[in-house]
Amino acid sequence: MKRTAILCDLLGTRYPLMQGGMAHISDARLAAAVSNGGGLGIISAASGNLEQIAAQIDEARALTDKPFGVNIMLRGENIDAIAKLIAEKKVAVVTTGAGSPAAYIPMWREAGVKVIPVISTAAMAQLMEKSGADAVVAEGTESGGHVGEMTTMALVPQVCDAVKIPVIAAGGIADGRGLAAAVMLGACGVQIGTRFLAATECSISAEYKERVLKAKDSSTVVTGRRLGHPVRSLKSAFSRAYAKAEYTDIPDDELEAMAVGTLRAAVVDGDPKRGCFLAGQISGMVNKEQPAAEMIAEIMQQAEALLK
Numbered sequence: 001m002k003r004t005a006i007l008c009d010l011l012g013t014r015y016p017l018m019q020g021g022m023a024h025i026s027d028a029r030l031a032a033a034v035s036n037g038g039g040l041g042i043i044s045a046a047s048g049n050l051e052q053i054a055a056q057i058d059e060a061r062a063l064t065d066k067p068f069g070v071n072i073m074l075r076g077e078n079i080d081a082i083a084k085l086i087a088e089k090k091v092a093v094v095t096t097g098a099g100s101p102a103a104y105i106p107m108w109r110e111a112g113v114k115v116i117p118v119i120s121t122a123a124m125a126q127l128m129e130k131s132g133a134d135a136v137v138a139e140g141t142e143s144g145g146h147v148g149e150m151t152t153m154a155l156v157p158q159v160c161d162a163v164k165i166p167v168i169a170a171g172g173i174a175d176g177r178g179l180a181a182a183v184m185l186g187a188c189g190v191q192i193g194t195r196f197l198a199a200t201e202c203s204i205s206a207e208y209k210e211r212v213l214k215a216k217d218s219s220t221v222v223t224g225r226r227l228g229h230p231v232r233s234l235k236s237a238f239s240r241a242y243a244k245a246e247y248t249d250i251p252d253d254e255l256e257a258m259a260v261g262t263l264r265a266a267v268v269d270g271d272p273k274r275g276c277f278l279a280g281q282i283s284g285m286v287n288k289e290q291p292a293a294e295m296i297a298e299i300m301q302q303a304e305a306l307l308k
Contacts, residue, residue: 007189014038020193021071032063033201037293069093087111102131120148122162135166142172144280160186174282176302194280205270215283
């Protein structure tokens with residue numbers, strides 16, 4: 001379709017599909033596998049210091065000659081230095097979350113880096129368009145990790161109506177049906193995170209991967225609303241304890257401290273008691289481990305048949 005071709009031209013990819021930038025998960029190996037499969041792989045800059053991020057970019061370049069991107073969370077540490085590194089390394093795309101990247105867009109654009117913020121409201125999409133973003137990812141509350149309030153079905157068409165730049169749909173998308181639906185809503189492509197947790201090239205712990213593969217449609221829960229930054233994860237010992245604590249008189253700083261290190265405990269250690277296993281509502285649709293390229297091929301074949 002003409003609309004999806006616009007995104008492929010923007011990203012320099014074969015298919016209108018991006019991989020989500022998942023903290024502690026989206027590394028060079030996964031990003032390269034997605035890019036080699038025809039999508040746009042993304043490295044998370046939330047998973048290490050400046051030297052480690054630079055090394056991940058270099059490793060991805062050694063593993064693929066296709067475009068890939070870097071995701072940066074704007075409320076993290078060393079943001080100015082990471083933003084400068086992305087420009088110096090001239091990665092193809094930068095995606096952003098947790099704030100506005102407006103201050104960095106001129107530098108990135110000058111370096112030839114495409115800027116694609118992740119947003120959860122039409123108003124934020126309009127602000128990003130005015131700031132010079134090349135496209136936006138409209139991410140619904142069905143996604144894993146930090147979430148907004150609007151569903152993908154409601155958010156995407158409203159964002160498409162609000163801006164002229166390309167809109168990429170995210171949240172609750174795992175197969176070709178989701179891609180076809182996103183196109184019908186006005187998007188020109190999709191960003192997928194949770195399904196890639198089951199990719200052969202995804203280096204999460206065996207415990208994490210097994211939980212995703214065994215998940216059902218009701219296996220996720222949102223916690224963190226009391227502190228103003230809700231997060232969707234698989235139900236676990238940690239999520240149950242945290243959800244219970246939110247409705248007590250525990251001080252906010254103690255509640256915040258409960259979550260420190262829990263994602264790493266899930267990704268690296270596979271700790272079933274302390275780990276926070278971030279995943280979206282489509283976890284119940286992810287039932288087998290397979291190479292990223294194979295996943296992408298299945299998604300595209302199904303979507304193309306439906307869109308015809």
